[in-house]
Amino acid sequence: MEGLSDQELMARIAAGDAAAFRILSRRHAPRALAVARRILGSSAAADDVVQDALLRVWIHAPRWRPAAEPRTWLYRIVVNLCLDEKRRPRAAPLEAAGDVADPGADAAANLEARERDHLLAAAVAALPPRQRAAIVLTYQEGLANAEAAAVLDTSVGGVETLLVRARRALRAALGGDD
Structure with a gap:
């Protein structure tokens, strides 16, 4: 089966x-x-x-x-x-401190990578829920815009609009060029 x-x-x-x-x-x-x-x-x-x-x-x-x-x-x-x-309004859970760094890798590079990942995760978490879902589905899960549109119950254009707004907010939050 x-x-x-x-x-x-x-x-x-x-x-x-x-x-x-x-x-x-x-x-x-x-x-x-x-x-x-x-x-x-x-x-x-x-x-x-x-x-x-x-x-x-x-x-x-x-x-x-x-x-x-x-x-x-x-x-x-x-x-x-x-x-x-x-x-639903709730108190935020206390999450684990993070991953353990690879002892064989350069400590400064690990620290910088972890900090960058943390900043990106925080910026994504701060997005409105539908924008966050569009980012997660397309960039992190690799769904095509049409598949993401079906998941989010919107049009492909709607997903593209959510992604444009999300990328704009992420650039602003991370200090990137607009």
Whole structure:
């Protein structure tokens, strides 16, 4: 069953096939989790969102349209749940201090790279949720603008507008040329 396409797995899931659901989950949950972590900035909240998204896939599988890509449908559910989560007022969780530096690498270069990564992550986290989602989906997850548009339930032009605004805000936040 591992060799089945996502569409074939979804057809089986719609019929109640738990084994097909496990395969589809194993195939796409890690990337969905990465998307949720990047949007939410919290591993615990991302885990909850992805579990909820997978549960919704299982429950609503009979409503899935075969013309739709299952990965895009899952990402859309994840992004929508992330946006809902971001709207809820909460105290910010205390995240880990960061990755341990490679002891064999140049310490100054490691420090500079970590600082640059931290500044970029902070600037992305400060973006409005839909702009952040567009950046995560296109740049970090490598989705085409058309796929990102399907996930965000907007047009390709809408995604491009979100990306232009996000890049402009990132350049301003990071002190780049405008």
